[in-house]
Amino acid sequence: MNCQICFIDKLMIRPGDCSHQFCKECIIMYLQEAIKSGSVFKITCPTCNIEYNALIIKQYCEDLYPKYLELKQKAIITCSVCKENLQTHKCGSNVCKKCGEIHNGDCSQRCPNCLIPIEKISGCNHMVCKCKYEFCWICKGKFSKYHYRLWNLFGCPFPGSMMKNVKPLKNPTLLRLIMVLPKIIVFILIFCFLLLIYPFFCFIITFQFHYQQFKINKSRLLLVFLFPFTYLMHFFYRGIFAVQNKLHSLS
Numbered sequence: 524m525n526c527q528i529c530f531i532d533k534l535m536i537r538p539g540d541c542s543h544q545f546c547k548e549c550i551i552m553y554l555q556e557a558i559k560s561g562s563v564f565k566i567t568c569p570t571c572n573i574e575y576n577a578l579i580i581k582q583y584c585e586d587l588y589p590k591y592l593e594l595k596q597k598a599i600i601t602c603s604v605c606k607e608n609l610q611t612h613k614c615g616s617n618v619c620k621k622c623g624e625i626h627n628g629d630c631s632q633r634c635p636n637c638l639i640p641i642e643k644i645s646g647c648n649h650m651v652c653k654c655k656y657e658f659c660w661i662c663k664g665k666f667s668k669y670h671y672r673l674w675n676l677f678g679c680p681f682p683g684s685m686m687k688n689v690k691p692l693k694n695p696t697l698l699r700l701i702m703v704l705p706k707i708i709v710f711i712l713i714f715c716f717l718l719l720i721y722p723f724f725c726f727i728i729t730f731q732f733h734y735q736q737f738k739i740n741k742s743r744l745l746l747v748f749l750f751p752f753t754y755l756m757h758f759f760y761r762g763i764f765a766v767q768n769k770l771h772s773l774s
Contacts, residue, residue: 527543538575547583558587558594563639635656636658637652639653643660647685648661659679662681680701
C-alpha cells in the first residue's frame with residue numbers, strides 16, 4: 524500500500540482516529556514541521572480535519588514534545604479577570620469556564636492561516652504570525668504593501684490606517700463591499716470622462732499637425748473640426764443598430 528504523502532509502497536501506520544494511513548517517516552516529518560513552524564493550535568491529519576492529540580504527538584515526536592507543550596500553552600487565550608483558560612464556542616465567542624466572563628476579542632485574534640491566537644498590545648496593524656503568514660489586524664485580509672492605499676479596491680476598508688489604533692472588524696467582508704462601491708463609481712466616472720474628451724483631444728492633435736505641416740485650408744479645417752462629432756455619432760448609431768437588432772431577434 525502506498526503512503527498518501529510520499530506515494531511510496533512502505534509499511535503503513537494509522538496515527539489518528541481516521542482511516543488514513545501513512546509511512547512512519549512521513550508522519551514524523553509532518554509533525555516535526557508543524558511544531559517547528561509554531562502551528563500547534565490544531566495539528567490535523569494531512570488528508571482530513573481529524574485532530575491529532577498530545578499522545579500522538581508524544582509518540583512520534585518525543586524529542587520535540589516539550590516544545591510542542593510550550594507552544595500549545597502560549598496558544599491558549601486566558602481570561603483577563605481570573606486568568607483561567609477560555610473556551611471557544613461554535614459561534615466564535617470565548618467564554619471563561621470559571622467566572623463566565625465573555626472575552627470581547629479586541630486585543631486577541633486568531634491567525635487566518637493557522638488559527639493560533641495572536642495578541643496585539645500596541646504598534647501597527649501589520650501582523651506577522653509564527654507560521655510566517657502576514658495579515659491585517661483590522662480586516663484579517665492578506666497583507667501587501669498596497670493594502671492600506673486608498674485606490675486599492677480589495678485593500679483594507681480603512682485606508683491609511685496602518686499606524687492607527689482601530690478595533691478589529693466583526694464583519695470585514697460586508698464593510699469592504701460597502702467601501703468598494705464608491706471607488707468603483709469614481710473609476711467609472713473617470714473612465715466615461717476620458718472617453719468623452721478623447722475625440723476633442725484627437726481634434727487638437729490633428730489640428731496642430733495640419734496647421735504646422737500643411738498650412739491648412741478651409742476644407743481641411745472643416746474636416747478636422749467635424750472629426751470629434753463624427754466619432755461620437757459613429758458610436759451613437761452603432762448603439763442604436765445594436766438595440767434594434769436585439770429587439771428584432773426577440774420578436
